[in-house]
Amino acid sequence: MAELSNQLMAFTVFAYLIAMICYAGEYAFGKRSVIGKAASRQLVGAGAPVIKQPTAPDGPVKPGRGEWSGRIAVAFTLLGFVLHLGTTVTRGLAAERMPWGNMYEYILSASLVGAAVWVGVLLRKPNLRHLGLFASLSLVVLLGAASLVAYTPVGPLVPALNSYWFIFHVSTIIISSGIFLIGAVPAAMFLIKNGYDEGKRSFPYTLAKRWPDAGALERLTFRLHAFAFPLFTFGALIAGPLWAEASWGRYWGWDPKEVWAFISWIVYAAYLHARATPSVKRTVATWIALLGFVTMLMNLFGVNLFFEGLHSYANAGD
Amino acid sequence: MTVVEDRPATADAPPPRRVNPLWALLRNSWRQLTSMRTALILLFLLAVAAVPGSIFPQRSVNRENVAEYFAAHPKLAPAIDRAFAFDVYSSPWFAAIYLLLFTSLIGCVLPRLRDHIRALRTVPPEAPKRMGRLPQHADGLESAQPAGETAVRVAATLRRKWFRVRVREQEDGSWTVSGEKGYLKETGNLLFHVALLSVLVGVGFGHWYGWHGNRLLVTGADQGFCNSLTQFDDVSLGPQVDASDLPNFCLKLTKFDATYQSTGQPKSYDATVAVSQNGGASESRSFTVNDPLRLDDANIHLLGQGYAPELKYTDRYGVSQTKVVPFLPVDGMLTSEGVAQFPDVNIDPKTNKRDDKLQMGFEGVFLPTGPTDGTARSEFPELNNPVLYLTAYQGDLGLDVGIPGSVYSLDRGQIDTGALKKIGGDRPYALKQGEKVTLEDGTTLEFVGVRQFATLSIRYDPTQFMLLIGAVLGLIGLMLSLSGHRRRVWFRVVPTAGDDARSSVIEAGGLPRTDYPGFGDEFTSLTRSLKEGTP
Numbered sequence: 001m002a003e004l005s006n007q008l009m010a011f012t013v014f015a016y017l018i019a020m021i022c023y024a025g026e027y028a029f030g031k032r033s034v035i036g037k038a039a040s041r042q043l044v045g046a047g048a049p050v051i052k053q054p055t056a057p058d059g060p061v062k063p064g065r066g067e068w069s070g071r072i073a074v075a076f077t078l079l080g081f082v083l084h085l086g087t088t089v090t091r092g093l094a095a096e097r098m099p100w101g102n103m104y105e106y107i108l109s110a111s112l113v114g115a116a117v118w119v120g121v122l123l124r125k126p127n128l129r130h131l132g133l134f135a136s137l138s139l140v141v142l143l144g145a146a147s148l149v150a151y152t153p154v155g156p157l158v159p160a161l162n163s164y165w166f167i168f169h170v171s172t173i174i175i176s177s178g179i180f181l182i183g184a185v186p187a188a189m190f191l192i193k194n195g196y197d198e199g200k201r202s203f204p205y206t207l208a209k210r211w212p213d214a215g216a217l218e219r220l221t222f223r224l225h226a227f228a229f230p231l232f233t234f235g236a237l238i239a240g241p242l243w244a245e246a247s248w249g250r251y252w253g254w255d256p257k258e259v260w261a262f263i264s265w266i267v268y269a270a271y272l273h274a275r276a277t278p279s280v281k282r283t284v285a286t287w288i289a290l291l292g293f294v295t296m297l298m299n300l301f302g303v304n305l306f307f308e309g310l311h312s313y314a315n316a317g318d
Numbered sequence: 319m320t321v322v323e324d325r326p327a328t329a330d331a332p333p334p335r336r337v338n339p340l341w342a343l344l345r346n347s348w349r350q351l352t353s354m355r356t357a358l359i360l361l362f363l364l365a366v367a368a369v370p371g372s373i374f375p376q377r378s379v380n381r382e383n384v385a386e387y388f389a390a391h392p393k394l395a396p397a398i399d400r401a402f403a404f405d406v407y408s409s410p411w412f413a414a415i416y417l418l419l420f421t422s423l424i425g426c427v428l429p430r431l432r433d434h435i436r437a438l439r440t441v442p443p444e445a446p447k448r449m450g451r452l453p454q455h456a457d458g459l460e461s462a463q464p465a466g467e468t469a470v471r472v473a474a475t476l477r478r479k480w481f482r483v484r485v486r487e488q489e490d491g492s493w494t495v496s497g498e499k500g501y502l503k504e505t506g507n508l509l510f511h512v513a514l515l516s517v518l519v520g521v522g523f524g525h526w527y528g529w530h531g532n533r534l535l536v537t538g539a540d541q542g543f544c545n546s547l548t549q550f551d552d553v554s555l556g557p558q559v560d561a562s563d564l565p566n567f568c569l570k571l572t573k574f575d576a577t578y579q580s581t582g583q584p585k586s587y588d589a590t591v592a593v594s595q596n597g598g599a600s601e602s603r604s605f606t607v608n609d610p611l612r613l614d615d616a617n618i619h620l621l622g623q624g625y626a627p628e629l630k631y632t633d634r635y636g637v638s639q640t641k642v643v644p645f646l647p648v649d650g651m652l653t654s655e656g657v658a659q660f661p662d663v664n665i666d667p668k669t670n671k672r673d674d675k676l677q678m679g680f681e682g683v684f685l686p687t688g689p690t691d692g693t694a695r696s697e698f699p700e701l702n703n704p705v706l707y708l709t710a711y712q713g714d715l716g717l718d719v720g721i722p723g724s725v726y727s728l729d730r731g732q733i734d735t736g737a738l739k740k741i742g743g744d745r746p747y748a749l750k751q752g753e754k755v756t757l758e759d760g761t762t763l764e765f766v767g768v769r770q771f772a773t774l775s776i777r778y779d780p781t782q783f784m785l786l787i788g789a790v791l792g793l794i795g796l797m798l799s800l801s802g803h804r805r806r807v808w809f810r811v812v813p814t815a816g817d818d819a820r821s822s823v824i825e826a827g828g829l830p831r832t833d834y835p836g837f838g839d840e841f842t843s844l845t846r847s848l849k850e851g852t853p
């Protein structure tokens with residue numbers, strides 16, 4: 001079962017990678033603009049072979065190559081998500097417990113939540129498909145880093161992790177970090193689109209030509225963060241301390257993981273404040289959200305790799 | 319010039335109220351401090367200030383790591399220590415930031431609380447003259463009832479949808495209905511910030527009135543422990559706690575069970591103790607890693623475990639002493655290091671004087687499962703083949719100097735100066751359980767047995783439960799605050815002209831008071847329901 005999980009993991013990354021290439025292809029070939037097609041063809045490179053697909057047999061309007069590329073990308077995203085789910089479930093079955101006992105599994109599960117949110121967005125708002133390049137890029141990078149840097153063989157939980165508070169704590173943090181991580185995608189896109197709208201025409205602003213309206217991106221950013229924030233508050237600042245109290249005797253002890261959860265929480269609170277303050281520009285607020293994203297990454301990777309702490313699952317790869 | 323010309327004018331008029339510059343400064347600073355911009359900056363400062371605490375080892379987290387850091391960076395460490403790098407979360411600069419934030423929060427919340435209470439008691443305002451200017455607008459909704467009845471019906475619909483409603487009759491015979499909704503957003507927001515304040519206060523009180531200590535407890539009735547300062551390995555009392563405030567209880571570890579996976583990973587720990595509180599009868603209680611033993615005014619948490627070999631030394635006069643000495647685990651397989659010190663041995667019964675040159679110390683490792691390959695690493699954490707590798711030292715152990723040394727290693731200084739000498743060659747003695755070695759001076763050391771020990775953390779925090787309640791209330795407030803939307807709607811009901819006022823026409827307008835993309839849909843469905851409700 002553990003073997004199966006590892007193989008599925010490889011296929012998952014592969015599927016997301018193809019999806020990413022196809023999204024890139026969609027950018028390059030665009031939907032309508034012939035000029036855009038010509039101008040951006042050089043950018044594709046790796047994407048080119050995949051895009052040579054037969055044209056649509058159905059539909060009244062003949063979709064262009066870009067459109068096809070986009071549809072294939074969505075298909076591969078869905079496939080990748082199913083494989084990703086399979087990887088996580090088989091991992092849990094192999095370990096006979098919830099698959100979040102160490103850093104590898106943690107990233108696996110957190111990115112699964114991110115992928116689920118992304119698939120949900122895709123199904124409900126198909127015109128946000130343009131976010132796909134970034135979403136799949138994040139997934140490929142996260143999963144790739146998990147398997148290369150943090151891979152841990154299947155094992156049981158150490159006694160300290162054997163608690164139902166642990167389940168609440170970790171599941172809510174995984175879900176909220178997944179949403180925070182995916183929330184950085186529309187945040188970055190809003191900043192790029194906003195720059196494009198202000199007349200910037202250099203890279204990366206040129207990417208934003210066919211993206212959804214900046215306001216919609218900004219609202220999506222806010223809604224994802226506003227949803228994840230209370231969940232993160234519960235996971236990191238209520239369930240976490242409850243469990244820490246039962247397990248280590250103190251509800252809060254400034255362990256490096258706790259420090260960085262606190263930092264992320266403060267930064268996201270600052271984002272919510274900044275966004276609620278009319279005198280602060282939306283772009284500034286969004287930069288704060290991206291800063292929050294950096295602190296989350298620091299907590300996922302940096303703290304696990306650089307600092308020693310009580311969180312036993314923080315030890316990468318041993 | 320103007321000054322001169324102004325003078326006579328002000329002379330007979332009452333002098334304008336001069337603002338005391340100090341007062342003005344204070345007021346301005348207060349306004350600055352309680353502004354949202356300052357709150358943002360302080361939040362950032364707090365986040366940044368928390369970072370060094372994860373980079374440098376913290377005394378509050380792990381003292382040994384700090385000591386190691388001092389040893390590794392002898393120049394840097396004292397310098398950054400002066401900047402509180404090892405006590406970040408109790409440093410004055412960290413405190414300065416959160417106290418400022420705290421003040422800013424109070425200054426921000428109190429006026430908002432006052433305004434909100436006022437807003438809760440004021441009625442929704444009159445409809446604007448020209449509703450066409452509002453972000454949401456609908457016109458010409460027909461009602462088959464007279465204006466007054468229609469207004470009442472509209473108000474009832476709004477009330478059913480949890481709007482606060484005010485119906486007003488106008489002089490021209492028309493009616494207006496004003497509705498407002500979403501007060502819970504601000505209520506929730508205030509609840510969240512007040513809860514945040516209470517949590518901060520609670521943490522402070524917990525720190526003042528709480529205490530905690532650590533104790534390593536070996537199994538066996540002879541190894542009991544009673545809750546008093548001297549019996550802790552280390553202890554820290556809050557500023558408001560006195561040694562006599564500690565609750566009165568005694569513990570004996572009667573049983574300790576550990577189970578392991580075949581890989582050596584621990585599966586479970588289980589400690590059973592005999593506990594007696596306030597001098598009462600002793601009762602047997604069990605606890606595990608995630609399930610502490612909760613006594614009246616203290617909780618006892620199981621943090622870790624290890625082995626304590628029992629050693630019997632028989633000196634040159636035939637007198638024996640037995641000691642149970644905990645060895646500290648250094649790896650997951652419980653390879654453990656420790657030292658057995660026998661300062662009061664080899665005392666000549668004739669003179670009854672201790673000879674400092676004849677004190678004994680044994681240092682080495684304990685392996686619960688001794689390997690077959692001769693290395694000094696345990697192969698499994700269970701007691702499958704317990705082996706002790708010990709090196710014997712004779713001489714002055716240096717225990718009387720008064721400097722508290724580690725109880726897990728010999729005093730290196732004494733060895734370096736030659737006051738304490740290794741005896742019996744370079745290879746350590748290897749002892750299995752029940753075995754005895756005879757040292758070169760004819761004295762013997764016997765490895766009698768092995769006991770388990772548990773490391774316990776004993777704590778009391780009086781505000782813990784209150785904090786939990788504060789945090790949960792805060793979370794509820796946060797969710798209300800993030801999901802709520804303030805909005806106002808107005809309806810103007812005008813009697814239809816030339817119809818003897820038997821029917822009427824409704825004009826509607828809506829204003830979202832917070833960013834609320836779904837308002838358009840809500841407004842549409844509201845006006846539609848009014849239309850459908852027409853008899």
Ligand code: HEM
Nearest residue numbers: 269272273276352353354357419422423426507514799800
């Ligand atoms: C300890 C630090 C603080 C934290 C963690 C914090 C957290 C939050 C959070 C998470 C929100 C979002 C809720 C929402 O958007 O409705 C919020 C809203 C708000 N906070 Fe704070 N806050 C803090 C301090 C302050 C201070 C010092 C002020 C006053 C200067 C303040 C004023 C506000 C206001 C006015 C809102 C409402 C924004 C809106 O209209 O939605 N907060 N706070």
